Amino acid sequence: MSVLAATCQGRVALGAWPRGHDRKRRxxxxxxxxxxxxxxxxxxxxxxxxxxxFISRDxxxxxxxxxxxxQAVAFRSHSxxxxxxRCSFRGYQDTLYAHSLRQFYRExxxxxxxxxxxxxxxxxxxNCQFLSRLPLPDQKNTITAQxxxxxxxxxxxxxxxxxITADTDLAASAGGTAVQTYLGRPWKEYSKTIxxxxxxxxxxxxxxxxxxxxxxxxxxxxxAEYMNFGPGSGLGGRVxxxxxxxxxxxxxxxxxxxxxxxxxxxxxPSTGVKYxxxxxx
Numbered sequence: 001m002s003v004l005a006a007t008c009q010g011r012v013a014l015g016a017w018p019r020g021h022d023r024k025r026r027x028x029x030x031x032x033x034x035x036x037x038x039x040x041x042x043x044x045x046x047x048x049x050x051x052x053x054f055i056s057r058d059x060x061x062x063x064x065x066x067x068x069x070x071q072a073v074a075f076r077s078h079s080x081x082x083x084x085x086r087c088s089f090r091g092y093q094d095t096l097y098a099h100s101l102r103q104f105y106r107e108x109x110x111x112x113x114x115x116x117x118x119x120x121x122x123x124x125x126x127n128c129q130f131l132s133r134l135p136l137p138d139q140k141n142t143i144t145a146q147x148x149x150x151x152x153x154x155x156x157x158x159x160x161x162x163x164i165t166a167d168t169d170l171a172a173s174a175g176g177t178a179v180q181t182y183l184g185r186p187w188k189e190y191s192k193t194i195x196x197x198x199x200x201x202x203x204x205x206x207x208x209x210x211x212x213x214x215x216x217x218x219x220x221x222x223x224a225e226y227m228n229f230g231p232g233s234g235l236g237g238r239v240x241x242x243x244x245x246x247x248x249x250x251x252x253x254x255x256x257x258x259x260x261x262x263x264x265x266x267x268x269p270s271t272g273v274k275y276x277x278x279x280x281x
Contacts, residue, residue, distance in 0.1 A: 046074050054079040055271055062090040067113060067136050073097045077121070084108055085273045091116065092133060098123045098157070102262050106273055111167050115145035118187055122155040124258050126276060130159070131167035132181045132203060141170075141203075142210055144184030146191045151220070156192030157184075158256045161281060164232070165201040177202060182210035186217035186243075193223050194247075194256045197279070199230040206237025209244065219243055226253040254279055 046063045049056075054077070065072035074091040077084075080101035088109040089096040095112035098119035105125045110117055113135035117125075132141045143164065146157045165171075170179060181203040184193045209223055221243035225235065235246055247253050258264035259277040268275050 046072075048076040049079045049082065052080050054082040055085070055273070056083070056087050057085045057273075058087065060088040060090065062088075063092075063095065065092070067092040067133075067139075070114075076119075077103055079103070081267050083268070083271045083273050092135070094118055100155075104258065104262060104264065104268060104273070104275065106275060113141050114139055115142050115185070115187065117143060117157065118145040118147065120147040120149070120153075120155050120188070121157075122262060124158045124160060124256075124262055124264075125162055126258065127161045128159070128163075130162060130164045132165075132170055132179075133167045134169040134173055135179060139179075140210065141179055141181035142185045143182070144193045145187035145212075146184065146193050147188040148190040148192045149188045151190050153190065156194065156222070156256075156261075158194045158196065158261055159198055160196040160257070161276070162195070162198040163201075164195075164198060164204065164230075166203045170203070179203075180205060180210075183208050184223065185210040185212045186221045187212065189217045189220050191217055191221040191223075194226070195224070195228055196226045196247075196253060196256060198228050200228050200232035202231040204232030206234060208232075208238045209241075217243070224256075226256075250279060 047061055061075035063072045063074035071094045072091055074089050074095045076097035076099050078099035078101055082103050084105045086107045091112050093112065093114040095116040096110050098117065098121035100121050103121045103123040105123065105128055108128045109131060110128060111131040111133055113133050130143055132143065135141055144157050148155050173179060183195060183204060211218060219242040223243060224245040224247050226247035238244065254260060257278045258275050264275060265277055
């Protein structure tokens with residue numbers, strides 16, 4: 001097995017390709033991956049990819065700055081038509097920055113604490129694990145912080161067939177319920193996140209979602225749930241914001257599937273990565 005490692009001021013990103021993989025051909029044309037670190041007022045970053053058609057398989061991206069360093073991105077993507085298959089993204093706050101354009105994640109593991117999936121991309125996460133970790137004592141966990149900035153912007157995060165649970169450190173803390181963990185909060189005014197057909201563990205409280213600051217974006221965001229299950233999936237105690245929706249129509253839910261939300265049938269087959277086009281696995 002070949003290992004890719006990049007170290008930046010003590011923070012490491014590690015990756016591995018399957019044996020026999022041709023590393024010289026791992027990046028499609030017009031794509032590039034950079035391993036770098038920026039230390040400043042906003043965040044510490046480990047790695048980033050730009051270009052069109054980037055495909056990542058069986059790679060772990062990790063920022064080891066730790067919870068005490070607050071914002072510390074493990075991976076940032078602004079690659080259109082990009083695919084991440086069986087990858088792992090590990091960090092604490094701001095782990096995965098799905099920056100922009102169309103992105104597809106399949107069978108990935110994403111772990112962190114505060115806003116550990118954030119950005120403005122149109123991204124679908126299918127059959128992925130979201131593992132909330134133990135945060136700092138004064139923090140609440142938020143899984144998503146999507147950043148759509150105007151109402152007709154065709155971006156958002158969709159979690160389908162996913163598993164939302166506590167990572168081992170959080171699970172060891174009173175079964176994961178000692179820390180408040182939420183499905184998301186609105187980073188920008190038109191934040192958009194939809195959770196479909198996913199398992200939601202007991203770490204998620206009845207209200208489900210968290211405000212960003214007061215009533216900011218609560219009437220302009222779009223948050224929705226459809227046919228989820230598990231102890232944290234109950235809808236009776238969910239927030240009553242204008243922008244929160246319970247989807248009851250399969251036709252409406254289909255609008256957030258790979259085939260419709262990402263036009264996935266037009267470009268995913270050529271990647272060789274399996275996917276579910278609609279609501280039926």
